[in-house]
Every structure is written in C-alpha cells, then in structure tokens.
Amino acid sequence: MATAVAAASSRVAKPPVKRPAGEAAWRWLREHLVVIYAALALLYMFLPIFVVVMFSFNNPAGRYNFTWQGFTTKNWTNVCGVPGMCSAVTLSLKIGVLSTILATLFGTLIAFAIVRHRFYGRTATNMLIFLPMATPEVVMGSSLLALFINMNVSLGFTTILVAHILFNISFVVVTVKARLQGLDPRLEQAAMDLYANEWQTFRRITLPLVFPGILAAALLAFSLSFDDFIITNFNAGSQTVTFPMFVWGAAQRGIPAQINVIGTLMFTIALVVTLAVTLAGRRRAHR
Amino acid sequence: MTAAPTARIASPTGPASVVRRKRGRFLPYWLLLPGLAWLIIFFVVPMVTLLTTSLQTGDPFNGYSLTWHWANYSDALRTYHAQLIRSFEYAAIATVAALLIAYPLAYAIAFKAGRWKNVLLVLVVAPFFTSFLVRTLAWETILSDNGFVVRVLRDVGLLGANGRLLATPVAVVCGLTYNFLPFMTLPLYASLEKIDPRLVHAANDLYANSFTAFWKVTWPMSMPGVVGGTLLTFIPAAGDFVNVQFLGAPQQQMIGNVIQSRFLVASDYPVASSLSVMLMFLILVLVVVYIRRAGTEELV
Amino acid sequence: MPEGSLQDLRLVGLTKRFGAMTAVDDIELTIPSGSFFALLGPSGCGKTTTLRMVAGLEEPTTGAILIGDQDISRHKPYKRPVNTVFQNYALFPHLDVFENVAFGLRRRGVRNVKQQVDEMLDLVELSGFGPRKPAQLSGGQQQRVALARALINRPQVLLLDEPLGALDLKLRRQMQLELKRIQVEVGLTFVHVTHDQEEAMTMADCIAVMNAGHIEQLGSPTDLYDNPSTVFVANFLGQSNLVRAQVTGTDSDNLLLNVQGNRVVVPRARSRAEGTEVLLGVRPEKLHLAPASADATPAANTFTGTVLDTSFIGVSTQYVVRTAWGQEVTAFAQNDGRAALVPPGADVVLSWHPEHGFCLDASEDLTAGVVIDDEADVRPTAGART
Ligand SMILES: Nc1ncnc2c1ncn2[C@@H]1O[C@H](COP(=O)(O)OP(=O)(O)OP(=O)(O)O)[C@@H](O)[C@H]1O
Ligand SMILES: [Mg+2]
Numbered sequence: 011m012a013t014a015v016a017a018a019s020s021r022v023a024k025p026p027v028k029r030p031a032g033e034a035a036w037r038w039l040r041e042h043l044v045v046i047y048a049a050l051a052l053l054y055m056f057l058p059i060f061v062v063v064m065f066s067f068n069n070p071a072g073r074y075n076f077t078w079q080g081f082t083t084k085n086w087t088n089v090c091g092v093p094g095m096c097s098a099v100t101l102s103l104k105i106g107v108l109s110t111i112l113a114t115l116f117g118t119l120i121a122f123a124i125v126r127h128r129f130y131g132r133t134a135t136n137m138l139i140f141l142p143m144a145t146p147e148v149v150m151g152s153s154l155l156a157l158f159i160n161m162n163v164s165l166g167f168t169t170i171l172v173a174h175i176l177f178n179i180s181f182v183v184v185t186v187k188a189r190l191q192g193l194d195p196r197l198e199q200a201a202m203d204l205y206a207n208e209w210q211t212f213r214r215i216t217l218p219l220v221f222p223g224i225l226a227a228a229l230l231a232f233s234l235s236f237d238d239f240i241i242t243n244f245n246a247g248s249q250t251v252t253f254p255m256f257v258w259g260a261a262q263r264g265i266p267a268q269i270n271v272i273g274t275l276m277f278t279i280a281l282v283v284t285l286a287v288t289l290a291g292r293r294r295a296h297r
Numbered sequence: 298m299t300a301a302p303t304a305r306i307a308s309p310t311g312p313a314s315v316v317r318r319k320r321g322r323f324l325p326y327w328l329l330l331p332g333l334a335w336l337i338i339f340f341v342v343p344m345v346t347l348l349t350t351s352l353q354t355g356d357p358f359n360g361y362s363l364t365w366h367w368a369n370y371s372d373a374l375r376t377y378h379a380q381l382i383r384s385f386e387y388a389a390i391a392t393v394a395a396l397l398i399a400y401p402l403a404y405a406i407a408f409k410a411g412r413w414k415n416v417l418l419v420l421v422v423a424p425f426f427t428s429f430l431v432r433t434l435a436w437e438t439i440l441s442d443n444g445f446v447v448r449v450l451r452d453v454g455l456l457g458a459n460g461r462l463l464a465t466p467v468a469v470v471c472g473l474t475y476n477f478l479p480f481m482t483l484p485l486y487a488s489l490e491k492i493d494p495r496l497v498h499a500a501n502d503l504y505a506n507s508f509t510a511f512w513k514v515t516w517p518m519s520m521p522g523v524v525g526g527t528l529l530t531f532i533p534a535a536g537d538f539v540n541v542q543f544l545g546a547p548q549q550q551m552i553g554n555v556i557q558s559r560f561l562v563a564s565d566y567p568v569a570s571s572l573s574v575m576l577m578f579l580i581l582v583l584v585v586v587y588i589r590r591a592g593t594e595e596l597v
Numbered sequence: 598m599p600e601g602s603l604q605d606l607r608l609v610g611l612t613k614r615f616g617a618m619t620a621v622d623d624i625e626l627t628i629p630s631g632s633f634f635a636l637l638g639p640s641g642c643g644k645t646t647t648l649r650m651v652a653g654l655e656e657p658t659t660g661a662i663l664i665g666d667q668d669i670s671r672h673k674p675y676k677r678p679v680n681t682v683f684q685n686y687a688l689f690p691h692l693d694v695f696e697n698v699a700f701g702l703r704r705r706g707v708r709n710v711k712q713q714v715d716e717m718l719d720l721v722e723l724s725g726f727g728p729r730k731p732a733q734l735s736g737g738q739q740q741r742v743a744l745a746r747a748l749i750n751r752p753q754v755l756l757l758d759e760p761l762g763a764l765d766l767k768l769r770r771q772m773q774l775e776l777k778r779i780q781v782e783v784g785l786t787f788v789h790v791t792h793d794q795e796e797a798m799t800m801a802d803c804i805a806v807m808n809a810g811h812i813e814q815l816g817s818p819t820d821l822y823d824n825p826s827t828v829f830v831a832n833f834l835g836q837s838n839l840v841r842a843q844v845t846g847t848d849s850d851n852l853l854l855n856v857q858g859n860r861v862v863v864p865r866a867r868s869r870a871e872g873t874e875v876l877l878g879v880r881p882e883k884l885h886l887a888p889a890s891a892d893a894t895p896a897a898n899t900f901t902g903t904v905l906d907t908s909f910i911g912v913s914t915q916y917v918v919r920t921a922w923g924q925e926v927t928a929f930a931q932n933d934g935r936a937a938l939v940p941p942g943a944d945v946v947l948s949w950h951p952e953h954g955f956c957l958d959a960s961e962d963l964t965a966g967v968v969i970d971d972e973a974d975v976r977p978t979a980g981a982r983t
C-alpha cells in the first residue's frame with residue numbers, strides 16, 4: 011500500500027526516498043541501453059564518412075591518400091584536375107539518369123500489372139522479379155558478359171546501360187508495388203463515380219497517390235546505378251570508365267584526394283535530397 | 298410521375314443473359330511486356346548462356362566451343378574450393394555481425410525514436426550514399442598500419458608491435474559487415490515497425506524479465522525482417538571481391554575474386570562460368586532452405 | 598436540380614454471383630423518384646453489392662438497372678447519373694475539401710465551380726473548411742464532405758452506403774436528422790443502405806428489408822413494423838413474440854386460432870399464412886399485462902402465465918412471462934404510473950387487441966432475423982424462447 015502511494019506520488023514529484031547514486035545510474039543505463047547502443051552503431055556507420063570528408067581536405071605527399079599530411083582546399087578547387095575523373099563522373103550520371111528513367115518506367119508498369127490484375131503467369135512473374143535480387147552481382151555480371159561474348163557484342167556504354175536497367179527493374183517493382191498495395195481501390199472507384207474516366211482517374215487520383223512510391227523507386231534506382239561497380243566492371247570493356255571503375259583503377263595506381271571530394275559531394279547531395287523528401291512527406295502528413 | 302415502390306419478393310431465380318467485360322483482358326500483358334522482356338533477354342537468357350559457357354572447352358586464343366565438358370566443374374572445384382568455402386564463411390560471419398549491429402539500431406528507431414523515425418532512417422542509409430568503393434577505401438585508411446585503430450590496438454597489446462589489420466581476414470570481414478549494413482537495417486526496421494508497442498508492453502508485464510519478453514514476443518515477430526535482412530546481407534557479401542581487393546591479401550581471396558580474374562584477366566570463360574553457376578546454385582539452395590526453415594515465404 | 602426531371606430507379610432481376618456464392622439474388626425493385634429509400638439488412642446480405650451495381654462499380658451477373666426507361670446497366674460508372682457516398686467516405690487524401698467537392702464538376706467540364714462549391718459547403722455546414730485536407734477533419738466533417746462531393750452533381754439517384762456507420766451514436770442521431778433535412782431540401786432520390794433498423798425507420802419513406810441476397814419485404818416503416826410478412830422481418834425490425842397456433846375456423850373478417858387451448862382471433866388481412874398450422878405474432882409492447890384475478894373468465898386473445906423476470910428500464914418495464922404451456926414471451930409496459938410493477942413469481946394475464954396480432958407461415962425458422970448483437974438500444978430477445 012505504502013509503496014503504491016510512493017510510486018504514484020513519484021510520478022508527480024521527486025521520489026521521497028533517495029536511492030544510492032550507483033543504483034540509479036545502473037537503472038538509467040539499463041533503460042537506455044538500446045538507445046546508447048544505437049547511437050554507437052550510428053557513429054560507427056558514420057566513421058568512414060568522417061574519413062572521406064576529412065581526407066578530401068588532405069594534402070597527400072605521394073600518390074596515396076592514406077595518411078594525414080596537412081589541410082588544403084586545392085582538391086575542392088581543382089576537382090577535375092585528375093585526368094579522367096570528371097568524365098567518369100559525367101558518364102556515371104548519364105547512365106544513372108537513363109537507366110533510372112527506363113527502369114522506373116518498366117518497373118512501375120510491372121508493379122501496376124501485378125497489383126491491379128489477375129493474369130495467367132502471375133506467380134512466375136513474381137519469381138522472375140525476385141530472382142535478380144537473390145543473384146550475387148558477380149553472377150549477374152558474368153552471365154551478362156557471357157551473353158555479350160557469345161553474341162559478339164562490343165562492350166561499352168550500351169552494355170552498361172542494359173545491365174543497369176536490368177538490376178534496377180526488380181527494385182523499382184518492389185518499391186512501387188508496396189505503395190500501390192497500400193492504395194485504397196475505393197479512391198479510384200470514387201473518382202469514376204464522380205465522372206472521371208479511366209485516364210482522368212489515373213491522372214488525378216492514382217498517379218498523385220502512387221507518386222511518392224515512384225519517386226522513392228527512382229531515387230533508389232539512381233543511387234544503385236551510380237554506385238554500381240561489380241556488374242559494371244564485367245560489362246564496361248576497357249574504354250568506358252564510370253566513376254566507381256575510375257576509383258577501382260585509381261586504387262591500383264594511386265588515389266587522388268579528389269575522389270574524396272566526389273564521395274563527399276555524393277553523400278551531401280543524396281542526404282539533402284532524401285531529407286527534403288522525408289521532411290516534405292512529414293509536413294504533408296501533418297497538414 | 299412517381300410510381301409506387303414495388304418489389305418482387307424472394308422469387309425463384311430465372312436465367313438471363315450473361316454479361317462479362319471483355320476489354321482490358323490483355324492489358325496486364327502489355328504492362329508487363331517491356332520489363333519482363335528485359336528480364337528474360339538480359340537475365341534468363343544470360344543464365345542459360347552462362348550454363349552453356351561453363352561446359353565449353355578451348356583456349357582464349359582459338360576460342361571456346363560447347364563440348365558438354367562437365368569436368369570444368371570438378372576442375373574448378375578442385376582448384377578453387379578453398380575460395381568458395383571462404384566466401385561462405387566470411388559472408389556468414391559478416392551477416393551475424395551485421396545482425397548484431399543492426400538489430401538494436403532498428404529496434405531503437407522503431408520503438409524509441411518517436412517523430413524522428415524518418416530522419417533517423419535517412420541517417421542510417423546516408424553513409425551508404427557515398428560510393429561503395431570510396432567508403433571501402435576509407436576503411437583502408439582507418440585500418441591502415443599507421444592509422445589510429447592499429448596504433449591503439451598495438452598500445453594495449455591486442456596487436457603485436459608489427460601486427461596489422463590490413464591484409465588480414467579481420468579487415469575483410471569488417472569491410473563486408475560494414476558495406477551491407479543498410480540491407481540488414483531496413484528490413485529489420487520494416488518488420489519491427491509493424492509490431493504494436495502495446496504488445497511489447499504487455500509482454501513485459503507478462504514475463505518475469507524483459508529479456509524473456511523480448512525473446513518470446515518481439516524476436517519471433519521480427520522474423521520476416523531477420524530473414525530478409527540476413528539474406529540481403531549474405532548474398533552480396535558472398536559474391537563480393539572489392540573488400541578483399543582493398544582490405545585483404547591474396548590469402549583471403551574469395552570466390553568473387555576468382556570469377557573476376559578468371560573472366561576478365563585470364564579470359565578463362567568456362568571455368569569462370571562454372572564457378573558462377575555453382576555460386577548461384579549454392580545461394581539459391583541456401584535461400585530456399587533458409588526461407589523454408591524460417592517459415593517466411595512472403596519475401597517472394 | 599438534376600438535369601431533366603427526376604425518374605424512378607428500377608432493378609430488374611438483378612443478380613450478382615461471386616464464384617459459387619450468390620451475393621444478390623434476382624432482385625426486382627422500383628424506387629420512386631424523390632423518395633428517401635432505405636435498404637435494410639444484416640451484415641453480408643448484399644446491400645453494398647447492390648449499390649455498387651447501381652453505381653457501376655460491380656457488373657451484374659444478370660439483370661438490368663433502369664433509370665426511367667433507360668437501361669444503364671452496361672454504362673461505365675462515370676456515364677451514370679448516379680453518385681455514391683462510400684462506406685468509408687473515400688475522400689481523396691491529396692486534395693483539399695474544396696477540390697474534393699469540386700471534383701465531379703471539374704470532370705464534367707463545368708467552368709465556374711467556386712459558387713456552387715461554396716453553396717454546397719454551406720448546405721452541409723462546412724463553409725470555411727475548403728482549404729483543409731481530409732485528414733484534418735473529424736469523422737462527422739469527413740462524412741459531410743463525402744455527402745457534398747456527391748450531392749453537388751445533382752444525380753438522379755444518390756447512393757449512401759452506411760454513411761453514418763463510422764460515427765458514434767450521438768453524432769449518428771444528429772446526422773440522421775441532417776441527412777433527412779438535406780434530402781427534403783434538394784429533393785433527390787436517396788438510397789440509403791444501413792443495417793441499423795432504427796436508422797432506417799426514422800429516416801426513410803420506404804424500406805426494403807434484405808436478407809441473404811433477396812428482398813424479404815418492402816413498405817413504409819409503419820407497414821413493416823405493424824404487419825411483418827416473414828419471421829425474419831418480424832424479428833429483425835424490432836422484436837416479436839411468436840407462438841405456434843392451429844387455425845380452427847374463419848368468420849367473415851377473422852381467422853380463429855387455437856393456441857394451446859386458448860382462443861385467439863386475428864384479422865384475416867393480417868395473415869400471411871396458409872394451411873392450418875400458423876405462427877401467431879404479437880409485438881411485446883402490444884401485450885397488456887395484468888395481475889391474474891381468481892374470478893377471471895378466459896376471454897379471447899389472452900394467455901395466462903407467471904412472471905419470470907422483471908427489468909425496469911426507465912420509460913418502460915420489460916417482463917419475461919412463462920405461459921401456461923411453458924413458453925417464454927416478452928411484454929413491455931409503459932411506466933405511466935397507472936399500474937404497479939409486477940414482481941417475478943406473480944401470476945399474470947397477458948392480453949392484446951385482435952388488430953395487433955399477425956399470422957406468419959409456420960414452416961419458417963423461429964429465430965430468423967433475430968438481432969443478437971446490435972449496438973443500438975434494442976435489447977436482444979429471441980422471438981420466442983421455447
Ligand atoms: N468481391 C467479392 N468477392 C467475393 N465475395 C464478395 C465480394 N464482395 C462481396 N462479397 C460477398 O457478398 C456478400 C454480400 O456482400 P456485401 O458487401 O454486399 O454485404 P453488405 O450487405 O454490404 O454487408 P455489410 O453490412 O457488412 O456492409 C458477402 O457474403 C460478401 O462476402
Ligand atoms: Mg456493406
């Protein structure tokens with residue numbers, strides 16, 4: 011009885027009985043253990059990012075950028091000073107944009123078919139969507155290369171693009187599908203009931219409501235494409251160099267600090283874009 | 298003119314004309330066409346090509362031809378079984394480590410983050426926006442011989458005076474663990490987030506200690522995330538060759554390195570293909586068995 | 598007002614099957630223009646399916662839907678002069694209230710929507726809510742937006758699928774009156790689906806009681822209540838005491854019945870039964886309960902019995918009486934202060950006016966349509982507990 015009263019009052023005022031400080035600290039630690047652990051994990055995840063950012067300001071002595079030599083901004087002012095790097099970035103951007111557009115289009119169409127229609131071969135289609143995601147990149151890359159070799163296709167921009175669209179489709183389907191499945195079909199029926207024909211319903215109701223899913227899929231596809239190395243490495247040939255391939259090559263020959271500049275830029279831009287999308291979504295939900 | 302309301306009450310059913318909408322029956326196939334065609338031409342067909350290539354014989358100069366040479370597989374296994382086994386070992390260790398790191402993180406975001414959930418999720422993914430290779434190079438810097446980590450480990454005696462981390466299995470597994478963390482964290486978060494926190498509270502009331510409560514309620518309910526996350530981490534880790542290249546040494550070569558160099562350096566397509574086929578096959582078997590055992594088939 | 602003059606809605610042999618299951622079974626119904634029509638039935642009886650076929654969101658397996666003389670059953674939903682208030686409103690979450698309401702007008706190419714939308718928001722008492730998003734509205738407000746969004750198109754028929762189902766009891770009562778007011782004001786045909794019999798009776802001019810895909814009975818609320826034609830209706834709409842009886846004869850206007858040795862008279866016009874075995878029904882509030890006196894002569898339309906249970910409800914008292922032959926019947930007595938409460942155990946005489954009895958077919962299941970779990974203030978009572 012007395013303890014119950016004490017517990018009840020402790021919520022209002024300070025507990026009447028002082029506990030030993032050690033016990034209180036232990037209690038606090040136990041209650042916040044998960045949060046502390048999570049904070050440490052987050053710190054661990056950001057550790058390489060700190061290094062990337064920091065070493066983008068390094069003034070390396072030799073060809074390698076592994077030890078801190080001194081602060082400089084010359085890597086930032088002279089990003090394209092490294093032969094071949096900026097063209098590699100441009101190529102990656104180009105492939106990223108093109109493969110994102112096509113994969114988002116193809117994947118979104120598939121997602122609509124799977125969610126909105128019952129058709130013969132639906133299970134097989136789902137399987138075919140799942141399989142590429144369960145395939146290790148070396149296998150996907152080498153199998154495409156085997157095809158290109160057997161077909162005598164010369165490797166380059168087109169083969170990279172083909173490969174990037176391929177591995178992006180499944181991720182787009184999965185992302186858009188999730189959004190589409192959460193869409194109440196009655197909204198579209200209500201639109202039809204209110205004199206919107208099929209196209210108007212799609213344009214005014216379906217598309218705006220599914221758009222966040224499509225946008226997320228496109229962002230995912232772009233970052234997967236921009237960052238892909240293993241599959242690209244198999245299908246690029248020797249002349250076409252994307253940014254990850256440039257890094258790979260540089261790692262054998264000597265690593266210019268400008269690579270860290272690009273890394274930092276990628277991180278910053280992606281972070282800003284996703285935070286903006288997230289916060290916009292939150293504002294929309296709150297309004 | 299207003300008629301009186303009428304109704305025929307509970308009369309027997311009479312036959313009448315049957316109507317059915319014919320239009321739009323082929324629509325799903327049109328929607329599927331471009332994407333599925335792409336997947337079939339550039340995924341299914343290459344897999345078949347890979348299979349036939351793995352049965353070819355010849356040499357890089359005179360070309361290869363299909364001779365149904367199954368011995369490619371036994372040859373490849375004899376030469377590279379160590380790398381194959383090592384790939385699965387490293388991938389398994391990295392997967393477990395990633396689970397240990399990501400689970401509490403996902404748990405904290407799902408149950409403790411409140412309105413910061415989405416922002417925290419972005420932060421969890423953010424480090425992986427920098428290029429895969431660039432962040433692996435950053436680990437090379439962190440683990441390098443005159444880096445901070447090695448110096449501390451040497452000072453406290455965990456490493457010998459000349460001990461190093463780079464070019465050891467530890468560095469490779471560290472890299473693998475780190476690089477695929479978001480693939481672990483996001484599925485875990487997705488399934489943890491679906492759990493009603495009141496259920497966790499009820500469990501905490503029901504069971505003597507919160508560990509039992511976690512083990513009996515939260516963990517089983519997060520199983521789909523655990524299965525999804527471990528698969529999405531294990532598969533790319535098993536096929537990776539970048540981490541070995543940057544953080545390891547030839548003694549730590551994984552199957553990915555072999556496939557890569559057999560294909561691109563030695564142009565030994567049949568053996569490289571047979572290794573690819575075996576890797577794919579083993580992964581598929583593993584996925585099927587694992588999903589069956591874990592009882593979650595909603596991944597597909 | 599709607600384009601052209603208002604016309605009747607007719608359902609002709611309307612049937613819908615989902616695989617082997619028949620959701621709507623050959624319905625034949627005429628809904629007069631300008632009426633407030635209620636489709637009443639238990640959950641799963643096919644009300645929503647019927648409405649969806651009228652709206653064009655579900656294709657009839659067989660049958661036709663006519664407005665006036667025009668068969669609209671093959672028309673696309675957006676080609677029908679019919680609008681729906683959905684069961685869960687289905688407001689467009691990405692559009693504000695104004696755009697939700699304006700949606701139908703815009704799709705039909707109406708230019709100046711501002712004035713019409715404002716008028717409509719006035720009508721549903723939501724003026725000033727235009728810029729809000731649906732998520733920022735209360736349930737009742739969302740309901741009004743859904744109503745305004747449909748009404749603004751002045752359809753020939755407005756379909757309302759349990760529009761008040763998601764509201765709490767108090768708000769529901771208020772919205773019932775509101776809906777009725779709006780219907781009178783706009784003069785459109787409302788087809789209102791509900792499984793709340795009280796809601797149907799307070800609002801509708803005409804009710805069709807639906808059960809398992811077909812229509813059990815059609816009529817005005819008083820018709821249905823006073824003269825139910827099936828056991829289902831007798832039990833689903835209010836409560837009924839049902840007892841088995843034999844027809845012993847007829848006179849010019851009446852059926853003469855024998856109920857366990859008691860003589861009962863029922864007007865012939867109030868009988869739906871054929872043959873000699875019938876079910877006699879009397880509503881609990883039509884039964885008059887009086888203490889048995891020793892010298893009572895057995896009169897027509899009386900039963901004797903013993904009070905088993907007396908529950909004081911406030912405005913009335915509910916008695917459960919075991920009749921001489923052991924059946925339990927329910928009687929309600931107004932607490933008008935003229936009679937004292939009868940305690941359990943007392944012997945009583947139950948009597949009723951012949952005009953208040955009705956006869957139903959004896960082959961029916963006595964418990965058909967018994968309302969077991971309704972959140973409305975109707976207490977569960979088996980038609981007859983034997
Ligand atoms: N798309 C469908 N596929 C299969 N069966 C269906 C479908 N829609 C409805 N049904 C079935 O048809 C029957 C009638 O459903 P309906 O939705 O019309 O009931 P209702 O009278 O509106 O019920 P409630 O009061 O619960 O809304 C139910 O048994 C339901 O399970
Ligand atoms: Mg319904």
